[in-house]
Amino acid sequence: MIIKELIADExxxxxxxxxxxxxxxxxxxxxxxxLWQREEGGGGRSRVMQNxxxxxxxxxxxxxxxxxxxEAVKKSFNVDSDDFFATGVSIVIHPNHPFxxxxxxxxxxxxxxxxxxWFGGGIDLTPHYIIENDARFFHTYLKQVCDQFNAxxxxxxxxxxxxxxxxxxxxxxxxxxxxxxxxLTPITAGVSWEKVFEFSKAVGHSFVPIYSELINRNKDKSFxxxxxxxxxxxxxxxxxxxxxxxxxxxxxxxxxxxxxSILMSLPPQANWIYNYEPDAGSEEEKTLNLLKKGINWV
Amino acid sequence: MIIKELIADExxxxxxxxxxxxxxxxxxxxxxxxLWQREEGGGGRSRVMQNxxxxxxxxxxxxxxxxxxxEAVKKSFNVDSDDFFATGVSIVIHPNHPFxxxxxxxxxxxxxxxxxxWFGGGIDLTPHYIIENDARFFHTYLKQVCDQFNAxxxxxxxxxxxxxxxxxxxxxxxxxxxxxxxxLTPITAGVSWEKVFEFSKAVGHSFVPIYSELINRNKDKSFxxxxxxxxxxxxxxxxxxxxxxxxxxxxxxxxxxxxxSILMSLPPQANWIYNYEPDAGSEEEKTLNLLKKGINWV
Numbered sequence: 001m002i003i004k005e006l007i008a009d010e011x012x013x014x015x016x017x018x019x020x021x022x023x024x025x026x027x028x029x030x031x032x033x034x035l036w037q038r039e040e041g042g043g044g045r046s047r048v049m050q051n052x053x054x055x056x057x058x059x060x061x062x063x064x065x066x067x068x069x070x071e072a073v074k075k076s077f078n079v080d081s082d083d084f085f086a087t088g089v090s091i092v093i094h095p096n097h098p099f100x101x102x103x104x105x106x107x108x109x110x111x112x113x114x115x116x117x118w119f120g121g122g123i124d125l126t127p128h129y130i131i132e133n134d135a136r137f138f139h140t141y142l143k144q145v146c147d148q149f150n151a152x153x154x155x156x157x158x159x160x161x162x163x164x165x166x167x168x169x170x171x172x173x174x175x176x177x178x179x180x181x182x183x184l185t186p187i188t189a190g191v192s193w194e195k196v197f198e199f200s201k202a203v204g205h206s207f208v209p210i211y212s213e214l215i216n217r218n219k220d221k222s223f224x225x226x227x228x229x230x231x232x233x234x235x236x237x238x239x240x241x242x243x244x245x246x247x248x249x250x251x252x253x254x255x256x257x258x259x260x261s262i263l264m265s266l267p268p269q270a271n272w273i274y275n276y277e278p279d280a281g282s283e284e285e286k287t288l289n290l291l292k293k294g295i296n297w298v
Numbered sequence: 299m300i301i302k303e304l305i306a307d308e309x310x311x312x313x314x315x316x317x318x319x320x321x322x323x324x325x326x327x328x329x330x331x332x333l334w335q336r337e338e339g340g341g342g343r344s345r346v347m348q349n350x351x352x353x354x355x356x357x358x359x360x361x362x363x364x365x366x367x368x369e370a371v372k373k374s375f376n377v378d379s380d381d382f383f384a385t386g387v388s389i390v391i392h393p394n395h396p397f398x399x400x401x402x403x404x405x406x407x408x409x410x411x412x413x414x415x416w417f418g419g420g421i422d423l424t425p426h427y428i429i430e431n432d433a434r435f436f437h438t439y440l441k442q443v444c445d446q447f448n449a450x451x452x453x454x455x456x457x458x459x460x461x462x463x464x465x466x467x468x469x470x471x472x473x474x475x476x477x478x479x480x481x482l483t484p485i486t487a488g489v490s491w492e493k494v495f496e497f498s499k500a501v502g503h504s505f506v507p508i509y510s511e512l513i514n515r516n517k518d519k520s521f522x523x524x525x526x527x528x529x530x531x532x533x534x535x536x537x538x539x540x541x542x543x544x545x546x547x548x549x550x551x552x553x554x555x556x557x558x559s560i561l562m563s564l565p566p567q568a569n570w571i572y573n574y575e576p577d578a579g580s581e582e583e584k585t586l587n588l589l590k591k592g593i594n595w596v
Contacts, residue, residue, distance in 0.1 A: 048573070057572060168551075169557050170557065243538060243542050244541050244542075244551065253466075259467050260573050262467075263538075266534070268569060268570060268571065269530070269567060270537075270569075272355075272564040272566060272567075272568075274346045274348055274558060
């Protein structure tokens with residue numbers, strides 16, 4: 001039996017590990033921490049780095065909250081009781097370097113009672129410029145993490161990420177996807193609760209090695225103003241996704257969550273140029289053409 | 299009896315008038331026009347100015363579309379038939395100068411049949427810095443427009459704008475409001491169809507004198523980098539409102555509208571600084587304190 005306090009403790013340690021790893025990878029920036037408490041129960045540790053050497057704006061947030069579910073959410077779960085507990089780690093990193101990708105990770109656990117509880121989460125990558133070798137490295141790494149637990153996880157969760165991180169009104173994916181999963185239990189996962197929890201932690205532990213590698217591969221590449229302009233354009237699509245579609249953001253806004261923590265995912269600077277179209281044959285166009293569901297990167 | 303083609307014709311003329319007036323007020327920028335057609339019926343004239351002397355990004359769009367309502371919309375209207383006609387002019391102007399306000403205007407007409415038809419629209423102002431004299435000028439002008447038609451319009455439509463242009467998750471209004479109205483008919487307006495139409499046109503004709511005055515009052519003021527940073531921050535709130543709450547944007551995204559026209563309202567550059575708080579006693583703080591519902595500006 002896994003108890004919720006233990007899950008929160010492990011998530012806290014993962015937050016620590018990731019902040020240490022990111023400070024090391026960045027070499028200059030430091031996280032600033034804010035502790036916050038929620039009137040209705042629980043609280044969190046918001047950690048944000050701004051204006052690092054590589055990380056322009058990055059948040060690594062931990063929270064463990066409990067109380068009564070809002071009526072709207074209760075209805076959608078179709079339950080009588082409304083006590084809940086939720087804990088998780090959420091990360092979004094916006095690098096200043098246009099060849100270093102934006103990354104997002106979330107691991108979370110939700111519980112109402114012994115019968116209604118599950119893990120969710122995922123990790124996905126939004127390169128301003130899709131570098132195929134990096135995309136292969138990223139997906140191959142995630143597949144190896146998944147394969148330790150269930151041979152079907154990667155293919156299932158990769159498709160789920162493709163579907164989830166999709167900007168419908170642009171008919172493009174947010175980035176190159178990754179893995180996304182929700183309501184993971186022994187029944188849906190085909191492994192024990194212990195293994196589901198181990199999987200959640202393994203996703204968390206994969207963050208530092210993956211992102212450090214992607215930073216190191218790209219941070220010394222030179223870039224020009226037109227690369228920066230493209231980065232700002234791509235970030236505006238990221239903002240569109242998060243404000244229009246992202247379930248976590250919507251949930252946070254509707255339930256009166258801590259606004260600055262919810263919206264820490266938004267980019268430090270985003271530009272909307274009207275009718276922007278990349279030149280034919282350009283790297284920007286190549287990237288656009290790869291923002292599609294169903295690409296096999298492994 | 300006002301026929302829909304006549305309304306569309308008048309709106310087209312208003313679009314012309316406004317584009318001419320804005321080019322004159324800007325002195326440098328020119329609108330570029332794109333004509334578009336909708337497969338299901340109708341089309342429009344998108345006109346956008348980018349990188350003018352004052353207007354960094356501004357759109358003045360006309361459309362007149364018809365066809366079958368999407369199922370979701372049909373349901374919300376509770377009607378059997380699904381033929382509709384809709385025409386309107388929509389404007390959002392993002393100036394480069396932080397002391398010139400962002401402005402938005404919309405006039406529109408919607409018709410399903412003789413019994414289901416109405417006018418809607420409004421005009422509202424989002425100053426990066428609220429200048430009280432300008433706010434009084436703006437609201438007084440709108441009140442005078444309203445008062446020509448019905449002594450209750452201004453107070454009713456002003457309150458409606460306060461409620462509509464509200465960023466719930468920030469607990470702040472988008473700007474200083476203005477007027478907003480919807481489903482205006484002889485019954486809801488207390489005046490004839492002709493007068494309702496005249497009112498819609500009067501709102502349209504008020505745009506150039508109002509915004510030219512606000513440009514001229516402020517465009518020669520000097521500003522510094524910290525004013526620009528604040529402008530980028532305010533623009534990010536504008537983007538949040540439009541992507542999270544604006545009914546027109548939502549409708550457009552859900553019904554597969556012309557994306558670049560729908561999202562032309564988004565700012566050319568927006569910044570999200572984490573936990574930004576203006577200094578005590580600063581002009582920025584004064585502005586924040588005035589982003590509230592229910593302020594009487596006349």
